[in-house]
Amino acid sequence: MLTKIVAGAVLAGSVLAALPASAETLFKIVTVKDDIIVGLNDAELKEFGGDAGGIAKAIAAKGSVTLWQYSVAQKDGERVVAPRLKTGVLANSSLRVEPYTQPFKVLPHE
Structure with a gap:
């Protein structure tokens, strides 16, 4: 029984390792x-x-940046997070950038 569990875990790990990592990081x-x-x-x-702090610093230093805005959409019967449009982000003293996670x-x- 334990051998089957270990074998299953090894198989699951190798399948997950074979999946490509998402090249988009959401904030x-x-x-x-x-x-x-937004997605980068x-x-x-x-x-x-490389992180939320770096993005905030870049926006503040440049005054504005253009980024892809993302939203949840339906594609081929499943929910995905997809690029919606390019949008300009202007520097603001109260602007905050956070990492964003979601299940899709x-x-x-x-």
């Missing part, structure tokens, strides 16, 4: 007025410093 940008979800691919994330598959942007 919530929060202002006094509203909040939006690995290259963009590296350019902005994240689709890449262009």
Whole structure:
């Protein structure tokens, strides 16, 4: 019995390792007025410093940045988080950037 459990765990681990990691990382940008979800691919994330703090610093330093806004959509009968449109984010003293997690598959942007 224990052998079957261990074998199942090893098989599950190898299947999960074979799945591609999402190249999109989501963040919530929060202002006094509203909040939006944005997605950055690995290259963009590296350019902005690799984390939420780096993105906030880049927005503050540049005054504005253009990012892909994401939202939940229905694709092929399943819910996904997909790029919606490119949006400009303006620096604001009350702007906050947070990592954002959700249960759906994240689709890449262009």
